[in-house]
Amino acid sequence: MAPHPARTQPTRRRDWSGLLFVLPFLAFFALFLVWPLVLGLGTSLTDTTLAKDGQFVGLANFGEALDDPVVWSSLWHTLLFTLLSTPLLVLVGLVFALLVHHLTPARWLWRLSFFAPYLLPSSAVSLIFVWIFQPDFGMADGALAALGLTPEIGWLSDPAVAMFSIVLATTWWTVGFNFLLYLAALQAIPDTYHEAAALDGAGGWRRLWTITLPLLRRTTGLIVVLQILASLKVFDQIYQMTAGGPEQSTRPVLLYVYQAGFTNFRIGYASAISYVFLGLVLVVALVQLRLFRSPEEAA
Amino acid sequence: MSPISRRAVLGGALAVGAASALAGCSAGAGLADDGRSLRYWDLFTGGDGATMRAMLDAFRAEHPEIDLEAVTLQWGPTYYTKLAMAGAGGRAPDVAVLHLARLPGYAPAGLLDPFDPDLLAEFDLTEENFPAAVWQRAQYNGQVYAIPLDTHPYVMYYNVDVCREAGLLDADDQLIPLRGPDAVLAAFTAAKQVTGAYGLVTETYGTDGVNPWRMWWTLYRQLGGELLTPDGRDLAIDDAKALRALTFMQQLTSSGAAIREADGSGSIALFSSGQAGFMWQGDWEVTTLLASGVPFSMTRFPAVFDNASAQADGHSLVLPHRRTRSPAQARATYQLIAFLLRHSVTWAEGGHVPAYQPVARSAEYRALRPQSLYASVVEELALDPPVWFAGSASTLWLEMGAALSPVLTGRATPAEGLAAAKAAVRRLLATPNPVQ
Structure with a gap:
């Protein structure tokens, strides 16, 4: 969406009031984001610990991080969580929004019940789901048993299952945000489109595919970007539901950074891992930018 | 009546905010060192937390001249992070709780200060009053760095x-x-x-x-x-x-x-x-x-x-590193530690075996059921x-x-x-x- 070159330029008058308006934010941005970012990079080049200021060690921490199998396995867990949670959170959000948009009776109730879990703190959500996922007497096993099923799923105790359980809990907890964005976008689609299509004989599914979904594309793009970034930051619910277990099968990279820095006191090394992670997130962000920009520019 | 402009109000609010932020920064700088106020940190919540608060209140009642400020932080790595940083900064609380098996991670780094043998003797906090295995683990480099409170x-x-x-x-x-x-x-x-x-x-x-x-x-x-x-x-x-x-x-x-x-x-x-x-x-x-x-x-x-x-591990009381500690401040600190140990039969109600032998041998502790039924384990501890x-x-x-x-x-x-x-x-x- 570059500005059209033929557009007339407004009179060039230096007006600094705009800058004054953003100055408070810029000051906070520089003080609490840019400066710590620079400081952290400096720390990652030293062997600083919680107990002492470190010596400059060059890229030794980065070398160790790239050689550390736990860095790679925890990066994979973060990626796995993102790959599992993002499609689910986007699709479920969309389906819920479509349902609520068409369910006219007691719409406020549906809207509230799908969004309410999003307002809970992570500690409450984790506690609830740790009890739901208890072996034998938990609600999850109880519900399956009521259906006559006893599959003995180790919800949080089986390394092959635990990540899925966490994704399930996360979906219940945070899908409300995507749902709300989709619902707002749905309500912004003018009824006239649907009326015209209906007059032309288009059925419900036809209208969904050719009117609703294409018109939601920009919202979907936004939601996917926000969701991927949110999923990559996963820490709270895993720390509180499994602490990275069982057998470290759900330890995300941010939990490893926390353990290296705050349990093992190695601030320099922990900084280095977090900058490796930052690099990967930047790559993902750039790829996303390319993927989502091209179709819109073509349009 | 002159109307107060919104700008003036906002400006005033901003100034107040900035001033209180600055005050917040400086609040910890002037550490009390006259033995009249003590700062204490622990990691006890739940049942232990309630018991410890009761014991601290008893100390306050017995020593109204000392203003005791007690801070409870979350158990686990979060507590140990904060304790290490406080010790590294040299402006730590006067006394803090440390798991005995964590001592090798704290004493060698200079995050803790050693105890003064003369003052310990004065308050009866000496070797013969503790189980040998536990007392030995409270030492580093020939000096006492921790006073064991219990074994769990x-x-x-x-x-x-x-x-x-x-x-x-x-x-x-x-x-x-x-x-x-x-x-x-x-x-x-x-x-x-x-x-x-x-x-x-x-x-x-x-x-x-x-x-x-x-x-x-x-x-x-x-x-x-x-x-x-x-x-x-x-x-x-x-x-x-x-x-x-x-x-x-x-x-x-x-x-x-x-x-x-x-x-x-x-x-x-x-x-x-x-x-x-x-x-x-x-x-x-x-x-x-x-x-x-x-x-x-x-x-x-x-x-x-x-x-x-x-x-087993155990709770102990330590002196996080401070750049200065006056004799008066040290005396008040040792007073608190000795008080907690002498009254550790209250502490034992939470299940922990008292490390202080005059309490462990007392009839009052032996009468505690079921808390005293496993006390003999202190002779066979599997420590880290x-x-x-x-x-x-x-x-x-x-x-x-x-x-x-x-x-x-x-x-x-x-x-x-x-x-x-x-x-x-x-x-x-x-x-x-x-x-x-």
Whole structure:
């Protein structure tokens, strides 16, 4: 969406009031984001610990991080969580929004019940789901048993299952945000489109595919970007539901950074891992930018 | 009447905000050093937290001249992070609680100050008043760095009704001591037949995740095994002994004598609702279980193998490093520590075994039931090796818990569990020591 070159330029008058308006934010941005970012990079080049200021060690921490199998396995867990949670959170959000948009009776109730879990703190959500996922007497096993099923799923105790359980809990907890964005976008689609299509004989599914979904594309793009970034930051619910277990099968990279820095006191090394992670997130962000920009520019 | 403009109000609010922010920065700078105010940190919540608050209130009542500020921080790595940073900054609280096994991670780095032997003698905080093994662990480089408050061993809880019905109690309603792996398995199986649900419940996985380590370390020490060489530099695991302990652990769950999958809170819920005959856990669940009303008692961890060692750590009081500490301030600090130790029979109600021997030998403590029934364990403590990565909430515990948990849940063989445990310890040994 570059500005059209033929557009007339407004009179060039230096007006600094705009800058004054953003100055408070810029000051906070520089003080609490840019400066710590620079400081952290400096720390990652030293062997600083919680107990002492470190010596400059060059890229030794980065070398160790790239050689550390736990860095790679925890990066994979973060990626796995993102790959599992993002499609689910986007699709479920969309389906819920479509349902609520068409369910006219007691719409406020549906809207509230799908969004309410999003307002809970992570500690409450984790506690609830740790009890739901208890072996034998938990609600999850109880519900399956009521259906006559006893599959003995180790919800949080089986390394092959635990990540899925966490994704399930996360979906219940945070899908409300995507749902709300989709619902707002749905309500912004003018009824006239649907009326015209209906007059032309288009059925419900036809209208969904050719009117609703294409018109939601920009919202979907936004939601996917926000969701991927949110999923990559996963820490709270895993720390509180499994602490990275069982057998470290759900330890995300941010939990490893926390353990290296705050349990093992190695601030320099922990900084280095977090900058490796930052690099990967930047790559993902750039790829996303390319993927989502091209179709819109073509349009 | 001049109207107050919005701009003036906003400007005023901003100035007030900035001023209070600056004041906040400087509040900690001027440390009291005249012995009239003390700052104390601990990590006790729940039952222990309430008990400690009562003891601190008693101190305040006895010493109205001292203004005592007590701060409770969250248990675990978060507490130890803050304590280390406070010590590194040299403006720490006057006194803080530290798990004794964490001392090798704190004393060598200069994060703590040593105690003054003369003042200790004056307040009767001397060697002969503490169990030898515990006192020895409070030393570093020939100086006293910690005053032990308690020992908290791994113990066995049992449901009195269930065990009576299973014929496991003597005439005085006490558990007949279990000796040897077969007797232990048989007792749990008998209890399971009574409850119809579980024999032994214990944490086999979960966020705390430490219990598999506690169990293995207990059993392995009962066989006389060592984790590290005496200098703490190399792995010294005896494979045969380690595997014997792990095989027994797997036998417990695979035979059905013990629950195969339970997390910490789940196992406590099962025991306190009467669905299990036995529970293995640290001694600190007494308060919770007393409140639940379940008919229970406690005893030492059984002698499954050659001796009756039990994994343990303990709380101690330390002096986080401060750049200055005046004689008056030191005296007030020692006064508080001595007070807490002399009154540690209150503390013992929460399940911990008092380290201060005048209290441990007192009739008042011996009358505490079930809290004093396992006190003799202090002669056979399985303490952590003295290295920087050991102790409560340490990486060693978390990593070993994660490596050994699948042996209990049946997802790994004892040999696989041992290989994972050895790999974890080797990784820690290869990690540069952050405190030296």
